[in-house]
Amino acid sequence: xxxxxxxEKVSLRSYxxxxxxxxxxxxxxxxxxxxMGLNSLVTKNxxxxxxxxxxxxEWKETDLDELSQGRVPDTTMMLNIVVRAxxxxxxxxxxxxxELSAKLLKxxxxxxxxxxxxxxxxIKFPSSRAPRPTVVIPPMPNLRYFRAEGMDPLCYxxxxxxxxxxxxxxxxxxxHWSPRMRxxxxxxxxxxxxxxxxxxxxxxIPLKHIALQNFYGPNNSEFDRVYDSKxxxxxxxxxxxxxxxxxxxxxYFDDTWDxxxxxxxLSVKMMxxxxxxxxxxxxxxxxxxxxxxxxxxxxxNLWSQSMSGTPKQSPGYxxxxxxxxxxxxITSKQGSTMRHLLLSNQWSLSAEDLSLLxxxxxxxxxxxxxxxxNSPQFLRLxxxxxxxxxxxxxxxxxxxxxxxxxxxxxDADDEAHIRGIGRNSWQVGYxxxxxxxxxxxxFELGDVYQxxxxxxxxxxxxxxxxxxxxxxxxxxxxxxxxMEIRSxxxxxxxxxxxxxxxxx
Numbered sequence: 042x043x044x045x046x047x048x049e050k051v052s053l054r055s056y057x058x059x060x061x062x063x064x065x066x067x068x069x070x071x072x073x074x075x076x077m078g079l080n081s082l083v084t085k086n087x088x089x090x091x092x093x094x095x096x097x098x099e100w101k102e103t104d105l106d107e108l109s110q111g112r113v114p115d116t117t118m119m120l121n122i123v124v125r126a127x128x129x130x131x132x133x134x135x136x137x138x139x140e141l142s143a144k145l146l147k148x149x150x151x152x153x154x155x156x157x158x159x160x161x162x163x164i165k166f167p168s169s170r171a172p173r174p175t176v177v178i179p180p181m182p183n184l185r186y187f188r189a190e191g192m193d194p195l196c197y198x199x200x201x202x203x204x205x206x207x208x209x210x211x212x213x214x215x216x217h218w219s220p221r222m223r224x225x226x227x228x229x230x231x232x233x234x235x236x237x238x239x240x241x242x243x244x245x246i247p248l249k250h251i252a253l254q255n256f257y258g259p260n261n262s263e264f265d266r267v268y269d270s271k272x273x274x275x276x277x278x279x280x281x282x283x284x285x286x287x288x289x290x291x292x293y294f295d296d297t298w299d300x301x302x303x304x305x306x307l308s309v310k311m312m313x314x315x316x317x318x319x320x321x322x323x324x325x326x327x328x329x330x331x332x333x334x335x336x337x338x339x340x341x342n343l344w345s346q347s348m349s350g351t352p353k354q355s356p357g358y359x360x361x362x363x364x365x366x367x368x369x370x371i372t373s374k375q376g377s378t379m380r381h382l383l384l385s386n387q388w389s390l391s392a393e394d395l396s397l398l399x400x401x402x403x404x405x406x407x408x409x410x411x412x413x414x415n416s417p418q419f420l421r422l423x424x425x426x427x428x429x430x431x432x433x434x435x436x437x438x439x440x441x442x443x444x445x446x447x448x449x450x451x452d453a454d455d456e457a458h459i460r461g462i463g464r465n466s467w468q469v470g471y472x473x474x475x476x477x478x479x480x481x482x483x484f485e486l487g488d489v490y491q492x493x494x495x496x497x498x499x500x501x502x503x504x505x506x507x508x509x510x511x512x513x514x515x516x517x518x519x520x521x522x523x524m525e526i527r528s529x530x531x532x533x534x535x536x537x538x539x540x541x542x543x544x545x
Contacts, residue, residue, distance in 0.1 A: 048090040057099035088130035097140035136161035180207025215252040223257040230258035252277035275311035333381040364388025376401030386436035409434035425470025434478035
């Protein structure tokens with residue numbers, strides 16, 4: 042009864058160094074927990090229960106000089122053989138994630154291609170520049186989700202072009218390149234490298250979601266040929282298509298990516314990007330029925346170390362005015378359909394902005410924004426006019442150019458926030474509101490209760506308690522506010538979480 046539940050999700054982490062527990066190395070009297078976990082999957086009957094397999098961490102490769110002699114070291118070869126043996130026994134395997142510092146070899150790819158149950162594949166390529174074999178990844182018949190991280194032409198990444206043209210059910214594609222090319226203005230990437238076979242076959246991938254991060258290369262009207270615009274539902278662009286700042290080092294190629302001419306269908310429901318600017322505004326204005334918009338701040342990385350470069354940003358008066366243009370296009374073009382909205386903390390919204398936003402977007406269920414110092418009280422009065430509001434996040438403003446910018450939003454202690462939220466959120470119109478974020482703090486709202494007031498009479502209050510950030514990792518205005526592409530809108534298949542705590 043218990044084995045199928047215990048082994049449905051397996052996460053094996055390898056460490057470069059020996060770890061000690063009570064003075065003894067892990068695996069004392071046997072092998073490392075990583076190797077013994079693989080041993081159990083290969084030699085026992087548990088592999089048949091596995092649906093999600095994640096292999097990650099640091100793999101200590103020995104005999105690296107063999108790579109320069111044209112031979113794969115035995116340690117890496119044996120690792121891939123053992124993983125292949127385990128995969129062959131996983132008849133129910135749905136999700137496979139390889140995030141190890143060693144290279145995945147052809148023998149494992151061939152085994153994965155035989156698993157007709159496999160719908161999700163994530164590969165992280167190592168950053169080592171030692172000569173390694175480059176594998177042409179075969180098509181996988183029922184693959185729906187594919188993520189590749191750390192692609193760098195100088196680090197021997199595998200060829201994904203055959204996978205892309207041959208996996209006909211692929212719906213979610215997320216590609217992450219090393220930030221090195223963009224940081225060094227090295228024009229070594231081309232869309233033809235990855236989608237050339239699709240172009241030759243005149244095949245447009247039927248994607249529902251596409252995400253690009255750190256791409257630096259020219260666009261010769263090729264990007265619109267990658268996907269079927271009639272089926273695309275969501276787009277994520279992080280540090281790509283010009284990045285967030287218009288770096289003069291990369292402008293020559295970035296100018297070939299003009300958002301104004303991107304062929305995004307009216308079916309697009311979600312956009313997430315850090316590329317704030319006029320072209321982005323024009324793109325939003327051309328869409329119809331946009332439901333979710335997330336403006337990601339490169340400096341605000343909630344969940345993990347950034348997988349991007351570190352672009353410089355200097356909020357100023359022009360940025361503040363840009364925020365008003367965003368408010369105008371959102372309220373005039375997308376207001377009636379907007380459900381989730383995360384704005385930049387560089388834009389401090391006035392009472393007038395808030396009033397326009399609430400009137401135009403009555404269906405908001407999640408809202409994240411920064412406000413001017415005189416606006417929080419006004420926002421409290423407007424919340425009841427958003428009957429579907431489930432999560433409200435007040436960002437700490439970073440734009441100090443406005444005289445009304447409140448830079449002390451999060452200075453109050455927890456007790457002050459708990460008292461204020463509890464006193465103001467029990468009225469009619471607040472029933473749906475469950476989460477309130479103030480800066481980096483998160484508060485959960487509970488039931489309404491009665492308590493004795495200062496005058497001795499009974500008063501209504503809302504139960505409020507502070508919770509860790511992890512409590513809202515499923516709420517999109519927090520979950521998607523990160524410079525990475527792992528998080529996304531798709532829930533049809535199991536995707537490994539951002540952070541996995543290994544067993545002791």
